Amino acid sequence: MFRDARGRHRVVVTGMGLATPLGTDVEEFWHNVTVGTVATAPVTRFPTDGYPTHHAAEVSDPSLTAPLTPDGRRTPRSLRYVHHSVEAALRDAKLLDHHGLERTGIVVGTVMGTRPHLEELRRQGRPLDADPAWDSPQILAQEPGRAFGLRGPLHVVAAGCAAGNTALAMAADCIRFGQADAMVAGGVDELSEAVFRLFTTLRALAADVVRPFDRDRRGMMPSEGAGILVLESLDHAVRRGATVLAELPGYALAADAHHMTAPHPQGLGMLRCVEESLAQAGIDPRDVDYVSAHGTGTPANDSLEAACLSEYFGPRGARPAVSSIKGMLGHSQGGASAVEAIACVLAIQRGRVPGNPTLREVDDSCAGVDIVRGPARDMPVRVALSNAFGFGGNTSAIVLARYSG
Numbered sequence: 001m002f003r004d005a006r007g008r009h010r011v012v013v014t015g016m017g018l019a020t021p022l023g024t025d026v027e028e029f030w031h032n033v034t035v036g037t038v039a040t041a042p043v044t045r046f047p048t049d050g051y052p053t054h055h056a057a058e059v060s061d062p063s064l065t066a067p068l069t070p071d072g073r074r075t076p077r078s079l080r081y082v083h084h085s086v087e088a089a090l091r092d093a094k095l096l097d098h099h100g101l102e103r104t105g106i107v108v109g110t111v112m113g114t115r116p117h118l119e120e121l122r123r124q125g126r127p128l129d130a131d132p133a134w135d136s137p138q139i140l141a142q143e144p145g146r147a148f149g150l151r152g153p154l155h156v157v158a159a160g161c162a163a164g165n166t167a168l169a170m171a172a173d174c175i176r177f178g179q180a181d182a183m184v185a186g187g188v189d190e191l192s193e194a195v196f197r198l199f200t201t202l203r204a205l206a207a208d209v210v211r212p213f214d215r216d217r218r219g220m221m222p223s224e225g226a227g228i229l230v231l232e233s234l235d236h237a238v239r240r241g242a243t244v245l246a247e248l249p250g251y252a253l254a255a256d257a258h259h260m261t262a263p264h265p266q267g268l269g270m271l272r273c274v275e276e277s278l279a280q281a282g283i284d285p286r287d288v289d290y291v292s293a294h295g296t297g298t299p300a301n302d303s304l305e306a307a308c309l310s311e312y313f314g315p316r317g318a319r320p321a322v323s324s325i326k327g328m329l330g331h332s333q334g335g336a337s338a339v340e341a342i343a344c345v346l347a348i349q350r351g352r353v354p355g356n357p358t359l360r361e362v363d364d365s366c367a368g369v370d371i372v373r374g375p376a377r378d379m380p381v382r383v384a385l386s387n388a389f390g391f392g393g394n395t396s397a398i399v400l401a402r403y404s405g
Contacts, residue, residue: 009177019059030350045191051200078188082228083144085186171184172251212293213363223336250398306366325343383400
């Protein structure tokens with residue numbers, strides 16, 4: 001029996017699947033995210049007249065974005081993204097045709113749920129009750145759960161832009177405390193005009209390119225996509241002969257309880273999540289090689305996140321490499337941190353971390369951390385920390401580590 005220091009089930013990653021503007025399979029995504037491909041481009045889904053930017057990042061695979069599915073149904077893109085990603089992750093984990101999934105559940109994080117689908121129906125002049133089943137965000141877990149026979153715990157979680165990490169943490173809890181042998185977990189969101197309006201109101205949209213940690217950064221760009229990971233207890237994975245891709249030994253969730261849209265000025269929630277996730281994992285800060293930053297490209301977020309990382313790691317003699325893939329992908333909200341978790345697993349496996357290809361000059365306020373310049377950096381990665389923060393004070397961090405038996 002494999003247990004952690006507290007006697008709980010160890011949690012490992014055995015499968016991954018995604019649908020992103022940089023690719024809809026893991027290999028295509030990894031190639032693009034490590035050669036510096038920028039996916040933000042002119043929006044095609046809705047008119048952007050009157051907005052400060054006309055760019056976002058859209059999934060381009062026609063099998064996932066066509067108005068009608070092959071069977072003639074008009075289903076939410078978010079549902080198609082998550083279905084595709086769940087199927088790919090189960091296939092990767094060798095669980096797609098497995099018949100013993102009574103103790104396998106699903107947790108999906110999202111911000112907008114299926115609302116963008118309703119926005120699209122309205123733009124087309126179609127009745128909003130044409131497909132009433134699509135009105136509820138719960139369908140994002142129910143449909144793939146039904147389609148793939150996942151009979152364990154089923155949840156949809158809305159934790160702002162920390163939703164993907166929150167879903168992974170909830171899924172890991174289900175495994176650690178014996179409620180499930182395996183969980184399918186991650187996040188999804190579809191490009192939404194309402195999000196454009198929101199960030200326009202907040203004056204947080206970049207006009208041209210997202211530039212995390214750059215002196216001239218001006219804001220974020222909305223995106224879309226899904227990321228799904230199969231988590232299992234190490235006992236279950238070993239018993240069925242699964243390939244372990246990485247271990248998830250620690251995670252933490254917190255709330256700033258400070259402001260609806262602004263983080264705490266001292267980053268208390270951020271710092272707490274970094275500290276508690278590593279403490280739970282039993283990992284020394286000096287062993288963290290890479291931090292996948294939330295890194296939205298907004299002036300406030302990047303300076304504060306860099307300051308928190310410097311404050312935590314610096315006095316402990318650590319200086320991990322730091323990057324944000326949002327410079328290439330934009331911000332896919334509920335899907336963002338789940339996709340970033342996949343990037344962390346791949347960094348551990350491949351010995352390469354994504355860079356900041358849109359970066360021109362590091363802002364002085366971010367100079368206290370080791371920002372990765374260029375498209376990627378080749379380096380051994382034993383431990384990766386992935387941060388995600390959201391409105392409402394939601395803060396989160398997960399730790400992913402090389403599996404060593």
